[in-house]
Amino acid sequence: MDSLPPELLAKIASFLPSTADLISMRFVNKQYAAIASRPLFELLRFSGRRQDQTPPWNFGPTQEAALPEGHVGRSRTVEFGKLPEVVDEVLASSLARYTKTFIFDPAYYRERFWQDYLMQLETEMHEPVDEVGLGPDGDDWEAAIERVLEHRRTRPEREAETINAAQTMWNERIAEQKQNEEAILVALARLFRAMAGLERIEVKPWVFDGRLLFPGLESCISYGIDVQRRGSFPSTYFLEILARALHAADRRIKHLHVSEFFAQQLHDTPATRHLFTGLQQIRIDLIHVQFLADEASKAQVLVELFKCAQPTLRRLSIVAGGKWPNLPARGGHSLLKMLGDGTDETGETPLVFPQLEFVQLGGLILSTPPLLQFLRAQPSLKRLEFSNIYLSTPDAGWPTLVEALPTSVEGWKVSGPLGHEPVNADGPTAYNWMTTWIPQELYPLSCWKAIPRQYGTYFARAS
Template sequence: MDSLPPELLVRIVSFLPSTADLISTRLVNRRYAAIAFRPLFELLRFSGQRQDHHPPWPPPTPGRELSEGQVGRTRTVEFVKLPEVVDEVLGLSLVQFTKTFIFDPAYYRERFWQDYLTQLENEMHEPVDEVGFNPDDDSEDGSELEAAIERVLEHRRTRPEREADIINAAQAIWTEKIAEQKENEEAVDAALEKLFRVMAALEKIEIKSWVFDGSVLYPGLEACPSYLIDAQRRGSFPTTFFLEILARALYATDRKIKDLRVSEFFAERLHDSPATRHLFTGLQHIRLDMLHVEFLADEAPRFQVLVELFKCAQPTLQSLSIMAGGKWPGLPSRGGHSLLKILSHEPDETPLVFPELEFVQLGGLILSTPPLLRFLRAQPRLKRLEVSHIYLSTFDAGWPRLVEGFPASVEGWKVSGPLGHEPVFAEGPAAYNWMMTWKPWQLPPTSGWKAMQRKAETYFERIS
């Protein structure tokens, strides 16, 4: 190994799967310590999640605060404390090696606790699915079951009163934090500018929401998963706000990135500005995960803000992922939707052409077939597709016709979730649960595609 050139050793070290492996490599000798140094600090995360807490949703993986295969360091931080943390990180002289920056600081949104109380109120009217009683002891008239259900309902009715003191204390903390966030916005902007000036190797930014378990933060609450509460209020996730403040910092420092990923993205909150145009210019990879997609509805006007921003990425974009439904991708919005609302020219919705686009991923959407096909066929270098929880709402234009119309450049595509088409009712808005399920292996042998099944995924390769 000592005889290998440094470039090859760097390549070998890049395949090490965890931070622990890189730390062990650094202990071999000085040469290996130098080689493992850079990848050890290529990822930086500013997260509101405490390292001894796991988010309530999705189920946690013990001991893994970073995604599998990623190495780096995570710094627990509140939004208002970003200036202090930035100074601390800059003092370590490691930021110059950061390639991936994950941003999900603790951000205290308004009305969170009012929404929590609303959730408790709603639960009082929900059916009782589980009760604690022994069926063998049930009376002939079912009175034992009724008594058990009543105990559950009484527990729900008294819960707001039981938790009142804790909620009041949490609200007081929230009010103070919200005021601090508003007062410190300019200081946060300045801190992020200072950070990005040093990040010479930065290529990727991933923006997430702070996901926490309120019952861990405030013992005594029965259950308080932040994601479920935030999802009640449209646009309550701060990720689009985070996107704009990071865009301002990149613009001020003339720093460009290649890869942008935004979770819980709310397009209606996004502004077309010099900073956001600067952010999108030169992007090679874009992934937007969103809950609400009404702006994509067939009857909706074109969403000009995103159109203009995608135009900035037109010459360079290589992969595009648009995933809807949040953590419930199998429950897309009702009605037909079209990607051309954000990916076309006006007035005739001519699809935007991305000359370098090779990969498209779509999930959690009900799509009209003709505009989808028009967009795909307009891309000259499109090679791969991935779809999950996609339902086609156009009558007589289901999956076989869509697959038949794929551009000749497509070499393969993957299905990683349920698909549907052929709406049951001709009238009314399309809905995923009123469509026929389509099985990918229903494609006939004459389709020109060879299918391969791997666990819950189906891969198709074009037959030459």
């Protein structure tokens, strides 16, 4: 096999079933070591969660798949404040040169986390008791419910010692993060300079099960605590740190995915413009979408940054709702608030992306006219995907929208519930006040035909 060309050896390596096999291949000789190192180390993850820990069950807009047996991942457990030490280790191993995808969700200790945790305990004290499974065994229901309520009331006292210890450790880590912020930036710039093949960055918040960190806690999933405080997730802060490091390293990427993004925290700087310039694929997962409301002002920062990606962008995904994309925020929203031309104060002129081929939208109530304006303005648009999208404009529902799609669109997919036509003109603009639309409900002479598939329904143009 020594006579085989490197391209064929790389293809063979791609079929090896597990990380262990790739590791074994690296021990054959120098050529095989170089070939096996590419798939083995092309993904590097700096995560606050150990690579052998499964993600908390309720994290994120999509469930993070568990790694198959034998694939432990290329992950390094990292605390944000100690990131320079980890970068030194990675650079010393010379593995960064193989990295194509960099996932960034280090352990980040935010201020007021434990105050929010105690607030959650207080809120739970007043929540109704689920009687299913109480099993009073002869007692009346009232006595069983009272025992549950008493258990809730005494929980802060039972956990007091653990919470105090956690707060002490937390404050130390916060101080370390602040002290090392500049060193973290320098370290990331050094790391990116070594990543000659870097193409994709994925930014996530650190989500953890507090019981693993502090066994004295009865339950503590950080996502449910962080989501209570507006702008508490650090993803946008991470994004700006990474942008500054990429700028300092003069490194560009093609794909960007940001989870739990908070638009109001992003700034228009040379670094963020550098980050967006040349992007071919952008996915943004949002929690708060007030900046897209019909009555809101334009999100000028995002408008300017998306302009940097205009010549190159091919795929765009906007998924709102965070962990709950199936529960869109009330009120009509317009994509033109962040994808409208900045020269138009009304935001009614959509940005044109000459190479944009795919758009995915999820978890939003959208006004039909600006949505249609944006889609029709894209000259190369071929495919669309919708999930949990509700159209708030009366007499401009899904049949109207899909029949007016540009002729360049070859097909569109429905991967989640859709709705339109508010039930009551005087009622709230909310998903549960709208009519559910079944994708097959198209006009008899529609130019689209439905093709049911295992995951959703695909529509292709009728011949």
